[in-house]
Amino acid sequence: MNFPVVGMIGGGQLARMAHQAGIPLGIRFKLLADTPQDSAAQVVSDVVLGDYRDLDTLRRFAAGCDVITFDHEHVPTEHLRALEADGIAVRPGPEALVNAQDKGVMRAKLDSIGVPCPRHRIVADPADVTAFADEGTGYPVVLKTVRGGYDGKGVWVVDDEQEAQAPFLAGVPVLAEEKVDFVRELAANVVRSPSGQAVAYPVVESVQENGVCAEVTAPAPDLDPALSDEAQQLALRIAGDLGIVGHLAVELFQTRDGRILVNELAMRPHNSGHWTQDGAVTSQFENHLRAVLDLPLGDPRPRARWTVMVNVLGGDYPDMYHAFLHCMARDPGLRIHMYGKDVKPGRKVGHVNVFGDDLDDVRERARHAAAYLRGTITE
Incomplete structure (x- = not known):
């Protein structure tokens, strides 16, 4: 059998359903999961357990794969660049995927190509959030940590400067956006x-x-x-x-x-x-x-x-x-x-x-x- 091997990083339900879709295509599926109990690890036969944040683990996993793709967007961008430098097909590639990994990068890129977005900018502290609000439609303001958020995590809707303190506690850049009506x-x-x-x-x-x-x-x-x-x-x-x-x-x-x-x-x-x-x-x-x-x-x-x-x-x-x-x-x-x-x-x-x-x-x-x-x- 010379059908291709797809390496899926992440063992969640998206990987589980992708595996199901690949069966009629004859695709061989290889999975990098956190635990044997992960959603996809329960149904995929070729499972490697390991940390997607470790480059050596990623390199060992990628051996024998024709292409690497993802169940989530959390693999470090620099690791994906290293895999590409090794000659491994990574799809989507790191220069594209970073726009889903980092909301600040995404907004800057979308601005540069003329895509309509809510009013936004990176803010330094709660006082800067108030300045952002005063520049536009006022409070409430939507605050997002630029990395790591999903399903509502890492997102706050704040009504004043006091409420704006919480997002900065994580010590990562914060993106402010207008609350769109x-x-x-x-x-x-x-x-x-x-x-x-x-x-x-x-x-x-x-x-x-x-x-x-x-x-x-x-x-x-x-x-x-x-x-x-x-x-x-x-x-x-x-x-x-x-x-x-x-x-x-x-x-x-x-x-x-x-x-x-x-x-x-x-x-x-x-x-x-x-x-x-x-x-x-x-x-x-x-x-x-x-x-x-x-x-x-x-x-x-x-x-x-x-x-x-x-x-x-x-x-x-x-x-x-x-x-x-x-x-x-x-x-x-x-x-x-x-x-x-x-x-x-x-x-x-x-x-x-x-x-x-x-x-x-x-x-x-x-x-x-x-x-x-x-x-x-x-x-």
């Missing part, structure tokens, strides 16, 4: 290969709760076609200008005056694209693998008029298997994806996809199943 959050997901081929999925609406993605509707309901096209073209331009290889999620604000502003970037399969597993001809996971191997990309078109994805978050009901059986029996049309994780309050442990022609019906079924799995409803 938006109608809703959108996401534009695209995939780009090294040869420059690219595809765009329908723009979706995402709903966040406590900084965590709770629900995604594809396509975004009642979105003006011109604004949808603008969002897709913007995401494709970002992917090209930043030299991204693989999947790119561009999280967007739709403002009340009809604009879109870029909130965040993710250079890997993304929660806003989970709906594609069941609702698109080719999932984000398969297309990410195709892209990093420079295979022809698959069709991103939706299979049904509507697909709704609802995340299953852990609650106080640890026995999810019995709830899982109930949901399957109640609604055979559900697509339930579980991650093999221990149930902890607020933790992403799975998601539900439902597709069909009636948005209200699809949305109600997905929400009901996720709530039953979590234990917030019992019938």
Whole structure:
């Protein structure tokens, strides 16, 4: 067998689902995980346990891999440059990935290529936050540590200088942004290969709760076609200008005056694209693998008029298997994806996809199943 070997750094649910997508392609999968209990380590046969922050570990892991890609964006940039210098294909590469690793770098790069963003700048201390507020729309102000934040972690919405002290305690640079008055959050997901081929999925609406993605509707309901096209073209331009290889999620604000502003970037399969597993001809996971191997990309078109994805978050009901059986029996049309994780309050442990022609019906079924799995409803 001479099919390629994909080395995935990170053992979370994104790696688990990418492995699943790679099986029909004949791809051999090698995983660098923290523990044997990691979500992907439970299902991948070739698992190396080690610290992704250690360069020697990365070099040993990369031996025998045709390409390296990622379940997360936390591998040190200098280590990725060292792997590239060793002749190892790293996709996305370090010069692209740093824009997802460092929010300050990302904002500077997006500014340089003319991408619309919220008003922002790096701030030195709480007094500088007040100065930033006074320069624009005042408080509240959004503060973000430039590295390490995800799912609401490392993000604060502050109403005064006193509240602005907390982000500086970590001793890392802090980015201040205006708090955008938006109608809703959108996401534009695209995939780009090294040869420059690219595809765009329908723009979706995402709903966040406590900084965590709770629900995604594809396509975004009642979105003006011109604004949808603008969002897709913007995401494709970002992917090209930043030299991204693989999947790119561009999280967007739709403002009340009809604009879109870029909130965040993710250079890997993304929660806003989970709906594609069941609702698109080719999932984000398969297309990410195709892209990093420079295979022809698959069709991103939706299979049904509507697909709704609802995340299953852990609650106080640890026995999810019995709830899982109930949901399957109640609604055979559900697509339930579980991650093999221990149930902890607020933790992403799975998601539900439902597709069909009636948005209200699809949305109600997905929400009901996720709530039953979590234990917030019992019938």
